[in-house]
Amino acid sequence: MFLIIVLCLYVVGRVQGVSRPLVIGHRGAAYLPELTLAAQSMGYAFGADIIEIDVCLTRDNQLIVIHDIYLDGVSNVAEMFPNRNRSNGYSYVIDFDLEELRRLTIRERFRPFNGTQIFPLRFPSNSVIAFQLATLNETIELLLGFNRATGQQRQLLIEIKKPEYHSKYNKSISSIVLETLNAYNLKEPSDPIILQTFHIEELIHIRRNLGSKLRLFALMTWNRINESSSDYDFYRSEEGIRNLSNVIQAITPNLEFVVNYDSNGTILGNTNLTKWAHQNGLAVYPFTFRRDSFPGRSFEQLIQYFLHTARVDGFITDHPDVVLEYLRREMAAKDVIFIEQNSSSSLVSSMLILLFNMIMISKIIV
Template identity: 25%
Template sequence: MKHTIKTGLRAGLKNWSTLLCFEILYKIIGVSLMGNITEGLLNAILKTGNVAFISQENIGSVISRPLTIVILLGGLIIFTYYVYFEIAALLICCEAGWRGEHLTVWALWKQAFLRSLRVFHYKNLPVVLALLPVIGLSVFPLTNSLLKGFRIPEFIMDFIQNNFLMLTVFVLVLTLLNVLLFFTLFSFPAVILKGDHFIGSWRQNARLMKKKKWKTALWLLACILAFLLVAFIGFVMMVLILWGVCRLEAFPAGEKSLFEFYYLKWSAMGAVALSMLGSVALSSTVITLYHDDQGDIQPQPQKKKPTVKSVLRRTVAIAATLAMLAVYSETELGGNIVYPTDGKTEIVAHRAGAVFAPENTLAALREAVAAGADMAEIDVQQTRDGALVILHDANLKRTTGLDANIWEVDEKTVRDLDAGTSFSSEFRGEPVPTLMEMLEASQNRIQLMIELKSTGHEHGLVEKTVEQIRSVHMEQSCIIASMDQELLKESKKLAPEIRTVYITALLYSDLYDLDYADGYSVETTSLTSVMLIQAHLEGKKVYAWTANKEKNIKKILRIGADGLVTDNPELARYYQDSVGENMLLQLLTDMLYGSS
């Protein structure tokens, strides 16, 4: 055990400055390069598909074109190489450390470039492509690249979590994927360092690990826990050192402010370094266990007498790496996020606010107003007799218990239903409201984003909606939204004074200039800063949905979208009001200096 720990530490730490320097350059160059390549490929798809934009409505027809398929495959190959280039570099550097060899940044780039090409052997490529989503969803930090940020869209996860069977299947699949990657981890050194093929090396390693799988799994777990422990100890030491330095340097009145300044600077650098070193720790463990399983004898390090020149060169390299880390940590790539200060992001209560009251009800609307939401999003559908009621699903069963489609029942039947009990007995008897009731309840209190649901059974849906909005003189405080572009075109033709918003899970364009849409509402995953800038240049607004978790809420606020659609407007408002605050720093200053 002692030998394995010592070997693993040498593998990971021998070239630590080289690895940090590589990771910073890799991210800066890679993100810029991948961003430009992605934009170029998407623009090429727009041209080959002869479309102005790509959305959920036309994505099927666009990607079915042969030339588009070729472009997408080319993009996939480039992204795959980008991911495996980093994995190759990590393993090469840790292999050099295991051998006791020093590796320069240039040598690392050169070797990674050449050896990462091995994954594209025709025997490896199917496995390599299949492993991409597995690596993105796994618990193993194999890469610190863009793939690490891969997340399943929140609305899909919400759907899965609300269905016990689907959640069970999802957990099982995720567990199986991590098990699969665990057995594949030790194939990476064989493929990248020795030029083997994945299938053959996987079988060989499976045989070698047959009696060691639990031991190997425990070693990996120990590596993760040890890394977390070291990170925690390092954090505590940093806080104590900064506290001590501030006591020596500052006047008592400015000591707290100086501590906060130093903490923000050094914690940013530490967070970036830890993020990168997590992948290094895993790679060094994999290399060490791989050689142990193969029965390889570790070369004894050659002891060279340090010269003034070598010490000076090493010192300059380390200083340059730390300087790059300091500069990088001050950028958004390094996690130093600057939020817009204009405060224009409106909080939109999804389905009128579906966390504290039954969705799409007057009770939910009242909660949204009380929570300080700027706008409530509601869903409008038509009954058999043409009445406009507020309902999301085409079927009434989930919210009211009646297993019938909305176009099969009349208004009276809908009005007699209970839309509150399924949420909570506290709301027993809460009815399905009409659009007019929602308009009257929101008047002079909150704006409405009225989503028109297209079922294929509507008749006069847009005309009746516009008529009711005009009847209460709410043209300026209502937005008509829909996933159906034809409904938006009709709305803009009938009532050009009423704003329209196109709702889509996926959206890409180079202009964002739809003449029948005054704005776009996109799923948070597809929201980008470039989209926002280009839409604003066309005078359009951008809303993002449905953000109920901290990560997605903060993404929308960071980018500065015009609207944040959420089931929980109180939580969104909390994060909006606390933008720029650091809760951990507040806790530390309270502990060290007392609350003020």
């Protein structure tokens, strides 16, 4: 009986060595208004390895967790401050102090000016529940508190929003982010903090001029979107990837940069991006995998393709629970295959060695 127990433990130990891709909860999780502490907490509860957030600066240099540089798509700012919008109709984070922003109610994302909910089947944007904006400090406290309470090591992926935009107001958002992190002694690559931005030259600045040792990820999208002045066509080329590998640890590209699609959303094949990244020691975490908005017919087939064929290192997703459930089923299937494969000569040999050692030990004891 003792021998059987030992053998079972041995096989289980071998099986548990199988790892899975990382799951990054995009803005927390899709089931509550984005980036609120509630949505972040739900992402952690679902089991996301990393929670992705965005930060912008207020007029009084406080770091607010919000995706856009304006407030109109997720809050009641038009009701609370009807005369604070600019000539284009938008109310910008940088025009408000933190105390003012604390008065706002955060809602599920909607289209400014007409109120149409972007994702109709998500949490109702007209709910009376008063969600609020969070600061970066509060988000860090949530992360550290969760890790302490659970004994786990979840991480935070912080997107620094539009450094070039902030610099026009004489604000170095990256410096303020680093100062905030330093106050929590979060400085090392082993700490549960990662920084990313679309302005790739800012990542170079953070590494070389600001001297940060934290892990850095490079966001990539289409040049035509004008997310920053960075030339993504160059940075996703073989030369560009090779140059970036001296500064960053991973790329976080639009998922359409990883595979080629036809006009119907059918995947035609892989690009070279993942291959070049891996050749240069960089991980690949594409964005954004949304169950309620994706190219093709089956969300599960999309995940399957990126996992097995595109061979990405993880998924940035609005639905971490769905992706994790799929990956768990995949890992369970791999466990079965692992045991079946190792019932061949390799496992038999290992078991024979173990049996021989146990016999020898028993002789010594006798």
